[in-house]
Amino acid sequence: MKGFSALFQPGNIGKLRLKNRLIMNAMGTVLVDSEGNPIERMFDYYRARARGGIGLITTQCASVSADGTPPFTWALYDDKFTPGLRSLVDVIHEQGVKVSIQLMHYGLLIIFGGFIPEGMSIKVPSITSWLTGDKPYEEMGEADIERYIEDFAEAARRAKEAGADAVELHACHGCLVSTFLSPVTNRRTDQYGGSVENRARFARRIVERIKEKAGEEFPVVVKLNGSDDIEGGITIDEVARQAAILEAAGADAISISSGLEFWTSLSIPCYAYPEGPMVTLAKKVKQAVGVPVITAGKISPELAEQIIRGGKVDFIGMGRPLLADPELPNKLREGRLEDICWCVYCNNCIRTEPGQGPCSVNPSLYREGKYPFPPAESPKKVIVAGGGIAGMQAAVLMAGRGHPVSLYERSNELGGQWNIAAATPGKKDYAAFTDYLRRSLDKSGVSVTLGTEVTKERVLEMKPDAVVVATGAVPRGLNVPGAIGRHVIQANDVIMGKVESKGKVVVIGGRFIGMEVAIWLAEQGKEVSLVTQAGLGENGYTLERMTYRTLVRRLIELRIPLYMHTPALEITESSVIIGWGAEVFFLPADTVILAVGAQSDNKLAQELKGVVSELYTIGDCVEPRDAASATYEAARLAAKI
Numbered sequence: 001m002k003g004f005s006a007l008f009q010p011g012n013i014g015k016l017r018l019k020n021r022l023i024m025n026a027m028g029t030v031l032v033d034s035e036g037n038p039i040e041r042m043f044d045y046y047r048a049r050a051r052g053g054i055g056l057i058t059t060q061c062a063s064v065s066a067d068g069t070p071p072f073t074w075a076l077y078d079d080k081f082t083p084g085l086r087s088l089v090d091v092i093h094e095q096g097v098k099v100s101i102q103l104m105h106y107g108l109l110i111i112f113g114g115f116i117p118e119g120m121s122i123k124v125p126s127i128t129s130w131l132t133g134d135k136p137y138e139e140m141g142e143a144d145i146e147r148y149i150e151d152f153a154e155a156a157r158r159a160k161e162a163g164a165d166a167v168e169l170h171a172c173h174g175c176l177v178s179t180f181l182s183p184v185t186n187r188r189t190d191q192y193g194g195s196v197e198n199r200a201r202f203a204r205r206i207v208e209r210i211k212e213k214a215g216e217e218f219p220v221v222v223k224l225n226g227s228d229d230i231e232g233g234i235t236i237d238e239v240a241r242q243a244a245i246l247e248a249a250g251a252d253a254i255s256i257s258s259g260l261e262f263w264t265s266l267s268i269p270c271y272a273y274p275e276g277p278m279v280t281l282a283k284k285v286k287q288a289v290g291v292p293v294i295t296a297g298k299i300s301p302e303l304a305e306q307i308i309r310g311g312k313v314d315f316i317g318m319g320r321p322l323l324a325d326p327e328l329p330n331k332l333r334e335g336r337l338e339d340i341c342w343c344v345y346c347n348n349c350i351r352t353e354p355g356q357g358p359c360s361v362n363p364s365l366y367r368e369g370k371y372p373f374p375p376a377e378s379p380k381k382v383i384v385a386g387g388g389i390a391g392m393q394a395a396v397l398m399a400g401r402g403h404p405v406s407l408y409e410r411s412n413e414l415g416g417q418w419n420i421a422a423a424t425p426g427k428k429d430y431a432a433f434t435d436y437l438r439r440s441l442d443k444s445g446v447s448v449t450l451g452t453e454v455t456k457e458r459v460l461e462m463k464p465d466a467v468v469v470a471t472g473a474v475p476r477g478l479n480v481p482g483a484i485g486r487h488v489i490q491a492n493d494v495i496m497g498k499v500e501s502k503g504k505v506v507v508i509g510g511r512f513i514g515m516e517v518a519i520w521l522a523e524q525g526k527e528v529s530l531v532t533q534a535g536l537g538e539n540g541y542t543l544e545r546m547t548y549r550t551l552v553r554r555l556i557e558l559r560i561p562l563y564m565h566t567p568a569l570e571i572t573e574s575s576v577i578i579g580w581g582a583e584v585f586f587l588p589a590d591t592v593i594l595a596v597g598a599q600s601d602n603k604l605a606q607e608l609k610g611v612v613s614e615l616y617t618i619g620d621c622v623e624p625r626d627a628a629s630a631t632y633e634a635a636r637l638a639a640k641i
Contacts, residue, residue: 004301004332006309007316011055013292014219014252016165018055018098018315021308022329025296025319026058026102026168026223027349029366036063036075037084043091044369049322050095053329055315057092058168058221061104064155065148068105068176070117076103076155086162093163100166100221101159103152107176108185111135111262123148125180125202126187130263145192145202148176153209156218166219166252169206173267174260177203178225181242184232184260200242207249221294222246223255226281229264236281240288247289255294255317256282265546265553268320269298271345272426272550276303283312298345301332323349324361326368338439342432348628351544360627361433363393363635373639376401380465380614380641383408385454385604388416390619390630391470392437397638398468399444406462407446410453414438416472417598417620418627420492424513425520433627456607466614466641469605470634473598473620478508482571483594491517491595501526503590506576508568510536512543514595515551522558529561529587531568531578563587598624614641 008020031042049057062076062085063069075081085101092099107123110116121138124131131137140148156167171177179185180202186193192201203222210220224243228234243254258278259266269277275298282295296317299307304316321328324343331340341361348360364371379402384395387409395407413419415434422430441448459467475490477483491513493499507518510532522528536552537543555562563578570577575586602621609615618637619630 003335004305006305007301008333011292011314013056013166013221013315015217016098016219016252019096020053020055020329020333021304021315022053022055023294023315023317024049024054024057024322025317026060026170027319027323028060030072031366032072032074034071036069036073036081038074038088041366041369043088045366046088047091047095048326048368050092050097052322052326053333054097054318054322055329056098056100056165058100058102058317059088061102061170062155062159063106064103064151065105067120068107068110068123070106070110070115070120076101076158077151079158082158082162085158085164089163098165100168100219101155101164102168102170102223103155103159104170105148105151105176107179108174108260108262112174123176125185125192128185128187130185142190149202149205149209152206153213156210156220157213160214160218166221167210167214168221168223168255169203169210170223171203172223172225172257174262177206178260182225182228182234183238184228184230184234196238196241197245200245203242204245204249207246207251211250216250219252220250221253221255222251223257224285225258225260226256226278226285227258227266229259229266233260236284239281240285243285243289247291251291253292253294253315254285254289255296256285257296265549266297268347268350268546269345270347270544270547270550271429272547272554273298273345275300276307279303279307279312283307286311286313320345320349323359323365341436342429344427344430344433346430346627347544347547348626350546358628358632360631361436363631370639373397373401376403376641379403381463382406382466382468382641383454383459383462383464384468384470386416386470386472386619386621387411387414387448387450388470388472388619388630389418389433389437389627390472390634391416391468392434392441393631394468394470394618394634394638395446396437396440396444397635398641399446401638401641403641405444405446406449406464407441408449408452408454410451412451414441414448414450420495421627423495423497424516425523426516454604456604456611459608459611464612466616467608467612468637469602469608469615469617469621470619471601471604471621473600473624475594476597476599478568478571478594478596480568480570482573485571485573485592487573487590488571488592488594491593494593501591501593503527504588505529505591505593506531506587506589507593507595508532508576509595509597510534510538510562510564511595511597512537512547512551515555517593517595518560519551519554519558522560529563530555531563531566531576531587533565533567535564536562600624616641
């Protein structure tokens with residue numbers, strides 16, 4: 001095995017033998033019905049990952065208590081759910097892969113979902129000053145504790161009876177068990193609060209009861225926070241002590257994550273985080289226990305190989321990379337790195353809305369049963385105008401169905417707006433997706449012509465059966481006096497190095513690009529202010545919250561002045577005039593950077609109406625949105641033509 005031999009050595013969790021050191025992390029989906037049963041799409045989703053060569057699949061969390069299960073949540077609080085679980089276990093086992101069922105009571109984590117069903121209370125170990133607003137918090141009594149311990153044990157018993165190979169106790173990120181472990185959320189004065197040992201008592205008793213119900217040899221993994229990533233949260237020394245307590249109770253492995261999902265962003269680290277932010281924490285736990293230790297969180301195969309080989313951890317948890325490419329383990333094992341569609345850690349997978357794509361780089365996510373598309377009954381000559389990610393993705397998928405496809409890009413480089421994203425500091429890994437699509441175009445036999453713009457005349461000359469317009473968008477200007485001054489520049493041009501900011505800088509626009517540019521310039525030592533007419537991240541289109549929190553935290557750390565809900569009224573040669581409430585103020589500005597969004601470039605689409613029998617528009621030329629929407633739209637079109 002070249003390159004990754006350590007990753008593909010077998011390993012044990014208890015007496016469970018795994019064929020390699022790669023474990024699929026539990027990740028939430030909505031692939032269940034309203035009652036909590038898995039639907040066919042869930043089977044397709046896990047089947048694809050099992051085929052991909054992973055050693056162990058940890059399923060999405062199964063809710064163990066009837067009073068803590070929102071609608072469309074996978075449930076395991078009753079024997080009636082066992083048949084559905086057994087069917088899922090069989091699907092995974094058919095591919096020669098072991099399966100562990102993650103067990104959880106949501107507790108405070110229900111806040112992250114943004115919806116609390118009527119009549120449901122949020123169970124917490126204690127009411128603290130953190131718990132604000134009018135949410136239905138309920139402090140647990142000892143009778144509740146006893147009941148939930150039994151709920152976890154019964155769910156584990158069902159998992160074993162359904163044929164699962166192990167269970168994982170979710171005890172991190174702010175779920176019910178996690179809030180008992182942490183001093184920031186547990187202020188109890190009874191036997192379940194105070195000392196490290198007392199705060200671990202609830203989790204310890206759950207592990208002990210699972211072992212009693214399911215048997216001593218049935219493996220139990222416990223997933224802990226190495227850090228709450230918040231002031232006053234649990235320390236790594238406390239985590240190490242609690243891990244040892246849980247090992248003594250019967251835990252067969254400890255998995256280390258971090259962060260409280262409703263307040264921080266470390267649990268799902270985005271592109272702005274360094275590689276492997278939880279590895280050091282896991283290493284310290286490894287030094288405190290004798291059972292295997294698992295860790296995850298933005299770990300490249302190269303880093304994974306290094307830390308396994310060095311004995312820092314025993315197994316690597318993989319989440320989002322397996323959403324991007326279910327075949328990643330097989331491709332690593334076979335040395336086919338160029339065939340991997342790499343995750344870019346944009347976190348669009350946790351910001352899904354109706355009709356939107358769930359993954360920027362994999363439009364088949366959660367629709368695995370529909371891929372690959374069947375061959376076209378009648379191949380058509382197709383022209384794609386625009387070589388951004390929407391145009392490239394559509395061209396690849398249409399060619400895969402047998403259509404002869406020609407792609408034209410008016411610039412001399414493929415990638416479009418995605419190249420700007422890849423040039424943004426911290427986002428260099430974004431370039432991997434354009435590289436992947438370029439290689440896919442070559443393999444698919446798509447004819448690619450650069451430096452050539454598609455025109456009405458060219459279309460009439462070529463006589464295609466269908467034209468796909470993917471001409472993208474251009475930066476939006478600002479409709480105020482002075483907005484076309486020489487010192488007023490676009491954020492895209494700053495990122496691409498076409499212009500330079502000088503002196504005092506005012507960034508206008510509070511979505512991701514505005515925040516990113518403000519942070520980048522402030523890190524260079526420039527004096528920067530940020531002005532936005534709405535709040536940060538607001539203009540009617542939801543931003544992904546983990547990335548949002550990461551950027552806002554950095555804005556605060558850099559002490560960048562933020563003028564929210566503040567319109568820019570005029571730009572002068574030396575200032576930006578802002579309306580702040582009923583007052584008007586002048587912000588000194590030698591350079592003004594506009595990051596106020598984009599507008600569709602749909603000129604070609606308008607010109608081609610009535611010229612070809614089949615005309616389609618996809619991507620930002622329809623409406624500026626995110627990459628996940630663009631690739632999903634491209635896939636939908638490819639399936640249609």
